[in-house]
Amino acid sequence: MKTLLILGAGTGGTMVANKMVHELDSREWEIIIVDRDETHYYQPGLLFIPFGIYNPRDVEKPKRDFIPLNVKLILSDIELIEPEKNRVLLSRDKQVINYDYLVIATGSHIHPKETEGLLDGGGWRKNIFDFYSPDGAAELARYLKFWKGGRMVVNVSEMPIKCPVAPLEFLFLADWFFHERGIRDQVEIVYATPLDGAFTKPRAAEVLGGMLEKKGISLEPNFNIGEVDNKKNTIRSWDEREIPYDLLISIPTNMGAEVIKRSGLGDELNFVPIDKHTLQSSAWENIWVIGDAGNAPTSKAGSVAHFMLDVLIDNMLRHMEGLEPLAEFDGHANCFIESGFEQGILIDFNYDVEPLPGKYPLPGLGPFSLLKESPANHWGKMMFRWMYWNILLKGGEMPFESQMTMAGKWQ
Amino acid sequence: MTQDILDTVAFDDDGFMEDAAAWTEEIAQAIAEALEVNLSDRHWDVIKFARQEFETQGEPPTLRLITQQTEVSMKEMYQLFPGGPAKITANIAGLKKPTGCI
């Protein structure tokens, strides 16, 4: 018997398990997937929890429900990957798993420790919160419910972060939420980002920056946080700029899993170096990487993991047959951006083409307006949760093509 | 003098050298002067590390990598290359503009 071992049963790993189970002959192959956590979190839903739109239960389901019966799910911490021995060590019962092929899908996670004073200065979960973790989002919801207002600063510690539009969505929703609560005039909203504008790509940065302005949200660009001063309630940049806050919403440094570092497989942020077009590990032929865990220079997003899926599966199957992998992944990303007041924006881009305005053709559902607010984009975003649980995770056909298309885009 | 040297070098639209192989220490001096950076030994440690990284990896190093792999701390990087340490390092080291983030 041969073994396909998948590390991580989040968005990417679950999809790979569901696809591979149909591709590999079960008389020849055993498929094993390992994750430490028995709960699957629908992470895009974390955005809505602080504002009471979703509650924590709305984004949780048991992982087991999404893993096919003939795939073996092991709940355990992954301790070490030893690529030169083709094996992985688990904490649980000190198991050792030998593999023929390995898929790394261990994602990326927040590391508030990386910023001085963020986690250990006394304000964490008192007037400093994150919404990138399930418990952070839930605690923030409790806090915002009774907050009387003041100066709210949203700060991104360091790029890259997963779902780079989420901080903007948070700002737009906060503006809406404080309106609804009738205290918008009591709240000052500030966005402090290391980027030189609202977003990484120029056309989108312009549109999104304009929206911040229209909503009365002030932008502090090129802000690279050095420390949080919990006594003065101030964040300070490396070049000594200070921004005072009453409430600090932090998107801490995002890094790949610790096990990647321990195993010597990562770059300086514990992301695994890969060929950005084939998704094969740069160092090991039989290791493949999907989703946030790799260092492909595109957004870290569930939609991207989905667009990677077909290329990854094809290339692994080709490799098993002794064929060269195809360089087919183009960095395709597409994100619905919730913009408050039941409106949304859609952006669609890849390694070479930045988000452009136009229409996104979607048979049966669309078209959706690109880079422009519309109610349909809001409903697209809300519908995404259903599609995520029911289609995407199961490796089903989504109405989006893996490779980006220029159809409908205005240049 | 500075301008004479800069005139011999091809830069892209963002002001980064088109050909990293054409770089010399004099060119680095000239770019640094144009950017009003006074090169000390500490600067050179960083610049040399950046050159070396680029040779092996094909990309200019990120700020995080520089501070992990050299003695220079994040705080000092901002003092040595105020404004945008990773970008300015790449600029003076004759490397392409760092791709930054997505």
Ligand SMILES: Cc1cc2nc3c(=O)[nH]c(=O)nc-3n(C[C@H](O)[C@H](O)[C@H](O)COP(=O)(O)OP(=O)(O)OC[C@H]3O[C@@H](n4cnc5c(N)ncnc54)[C@H](O)[C@@H]3O)c2cc1C
């Ligand atoms: C607030 C927020 C909003 C978002 N919004 C969107 C959106 O609108 N659209 C979109 O497309 N994407 C969005 N995303 C991003 C999306 O959720 C992720 O990009 C996606 O889940 C990545 O999938 P993955 O498989 O790479 O990682 P994950 O789904 O995070 O899975 C990684 C898994 O690995 C496991 N793991 C890690 N290390 C170990 C170990 N040592 N031992 C055992 N198990 C381990 C973890 O438990 C986890 O289950 C959002 C994310 C956040 C946080």
